[in-house]
Amino acid sequence: MTLFDLAIKNIRRNVKSYGLYIGSMIFSIIIYFTFVTLKYSEDITALAAVSKQVSSIMSASAFVLIIFVAVFILYSNSFFMKKRKLEVALYSLLGVRKRSIGFMLFFENIVIGVIALIIGVGLGFLLSQLLLMVLLKLMGLEVMSSLAFSPSAVVNTVIVFMILFLFTSLQGYRVIYRFKLIDLFHAEKKGEEFPKARLISALLGVASLAGAYWLALQDLMTSEVWRLLSVAMPLVIIGLTVLGTYLIFNSVLVYILSKLKNQKNWAWKGLNLWTTSQLLHRIRGNARTLTVIATLSATTITAGGAVFGLYYNADKEIETYTPITFMWEGEPQKITQDIVVYEEEIKSKTVRIAEGGMEIDYQVMDYSTFKQLATRQGWEDLPTINQEEAFILDTYYDERWSTKVDEVKLNKQTLNVIAYEDRSVVNTFTMGGKLLVVTDALFEQIDSPQVTYQAVQVEDYKKQQALSDDLAASTEQFSSATQQYKDSIEASGSMLFVGSFLGLVFLVATGSIIFFKMMTEAEEDKGKYQVLYKIGVSQKEMKRTIRHQVGMIFTAPLLLGLMHGAIALVAFSNLLMMNLLIPVVIWMLAYTMIYFIYYFLTIRSFQKTIFSMLGER
Known part of the structure; x- marks a missing residue:
């Protein structure tokens, strides 16, 4: 042979x-x-x-x-x-x-x-x-x-x-x-060397994670720490997070288990003392594995949550920057009236306004046109102005770095800016992101060339791609919510697919790693469970201790991964000024549910390995 x-x-x-x-x-x-x-x-x-x-x-x-x-x-x-x-x-x-x-x-x-x-x-x-x-x-x-x-x-x-x-x-x-x-x-x-509880290492682990979380939540645009560390900041955050995660498992968890073991009222109840000793005995070997799993989980949750958040909020982003389905400069175009919700002709003039030491081009709109568009789009509590007042619509305005204009000089007259809105009633890609609204009388007095724009809102704008293509070919300064949605959903959809695919792969891998680890330990523990069986420990008690051991190995990295991911996604949502609460919660729940399927499969296989040796089911 x-x-x-x-x-x-x-x-x-x-x-x-x-x-x-x-x-x-x-x-x-x-x-x-x-x-x-x-x-x-x-x-x-x-x-x-x-x-x-x-x-x-x-x-x-x-x-x-x-x-x-x-x-x-x-x-x-x-x-x-x-x-x-x-x-x-x-x-x-x-x-x-x-x-x-x-x-x-x-x-x-x-x-x-x-x-x-x-x-x-x-x-x-x-x-x-x-x-x-x-x-x-x-x-x-x-x-x-x-x-x-x-x-x-x-x-x-x-x-x-x-x-x-x-x-x-x-x-x-x-x-x-x-x-x-x-x-x-x-x-x-x-076996692994029996670990000792070190309070200093435990405190260092907590401090490392707290420091990483604090740095991650600092505002990118205004934080002095970000200015000091610059491009090294992400590496510092990742380094502190990995160090803190390792010390949480290797020291903090050891410290907590050691304290539990010394609590006589708890330790001498059932198999608690034996269960705790089992976990302590292998904690250093598990610490490296659990750190990898927590890091993979955090990466999966962060990346998947961010991509799902962008996909989930695609409609809202379109509404912010392209609130009107079709908009262009010039004359009206022939459109089937059956699908038209409303049409509006917009008159605009361009003025230059001092902003942050520079002069910026603003489009000027009369109040009547603004009010009509805002009412059609469902705006509430519309600001009102008199001859000496104006307000600004700036879709790119962010109080963290944008310069706020308090007054505007127009036609040798100074106007007080009474309000700022970080949204608009017109398409940003046609009329620009900065719009000044003044009274009708003042608008007529502005000595500047007048430009006419056409705004058309249609039903079910997502399915009007053919009409969008026709209008784009025959008009100038054209913007389309239909095209914007198509581009956005293609980009975010492909990222969501890839993110979900890789996330599922990482999830299965983390579950498999724990599964391999626990099944290896099940083989090693056969003799110990045989001793428990011989001294009269019930099958119910042994199953209970298996659930506790496997449960801690699964739950600890999951909780840390969820915490890491939550902090990273809060920082991401603050940076983009986008509400990701609902998509992130959905993503985390889906991840947790699939993760716990592995937990139950591991318990079943662990118990099968042990009790097959004992001749029981």
Whole structure:
């Protein structure tokens, strides 16, 4: 029997044992092949040809996905090899040369990789059709064609993963020469050093996170700290967040568990003392893993929440900058009256007003026209003015950095500016972002060329693309809410798809990492649970302690990830002056629900591993 035959026989006899590792590889191949297939799709290629945003988003995301998949497979392989060390030790004890064992492991890994590639590519192709439909739907487009099988995507996927499989195979080969025989026999019995509670480290962890949160919530435009640190500020925030997260797990959590362990009334109740000791015993090994998971969760929540927020608020952004469906300079155009809600002819004059040491062009509108447009658009509590007053509509006004004009000199007359509105009744892209409203009489007296604009509001503006294209071809200074919405939804829709796709990948990966970790610990804990069983501890109590142990490992990084993400999204919403509360809450709830599915699956598998050894269900 050759080494290759032995490798095939091992795989057949141990499919159940290898299932976790094979499953992680198939998952990695499915997500990568699915994404690459979408990238090479004719529909996406056509979109990328006309949209640099779509092209750059897909390319950058593919690169991120390669790095992530590589890390995930290497992480999975490390757990797989740890379970194989005892088997390797037995081969060595029977006199098999290390070189032969290494080649056998090499062949096994390559065969498993090829099998995973075949299954992953097949399932990935089926999934990619569904995801293409989702992507086009998010971008407000109709499904243009069925997805064709992409040879380029297959070649790309095979090259990437064969390189990864070759590397992991060599990594397994290296294990043979790195450890002594006695180390291989006791690989699964090595415990972590029992940690000590250090109050200083715990306080440092809390202080690091508090400092990171405080810096993140500082206003980018007005903060002295931002001016001092400049481009280094994000690195400082990330560094403090990662340090604080690690110390929370390695010190703060240890400190809290140690205090609980010393509370006799709590510790001597049921298996609380044993549960706490179990968590403390492995806390340092778990601290690194939990830090990675919390960081991945925070990244996923922040990126996904921000993109979903932009997509969710697309309509509101259109209403702010393009409140009228169609607007252009010049004469009226022929439009089917069945869809017209209202039409308005707007007279405007341009004046130059001193603002912040410079003279800025303002469009001037008479109060009657403003009132009519504002009333049609549902404005309430309209300001009123007299001959000596005016007010300004400035869609780009921000009190943090914008210069506020208190008075305006017009026709040798000084007008008091009684109000500022950071919105407008006209389209910013046609008439500009700065509008001065004066009385009708004063408007007529302004000695400046008068320009006429046409404003047309239609029903269901999102579905008037053909009309928008016709008007754009026949008018000047044209702006269209329909076109703005189309551009916005295509850009934010593609980002939402990619963000959700990568977010789901990261979510599954974080859940898988914890799953691998807990199942490894379940194998190590078999003997301990057997002792508990022999001394009469009930199955109910053992299940309870399993829920508590697994629950802390799952809940701790999730809560920190949610906190990190919430702070980052608050800072993001403050920067854009956009209300992201509803989309962020929806995104966090979705993330938490999927995350806890992994929690219940892990508990079930952990209990199955333990109680199968005890002969109970």
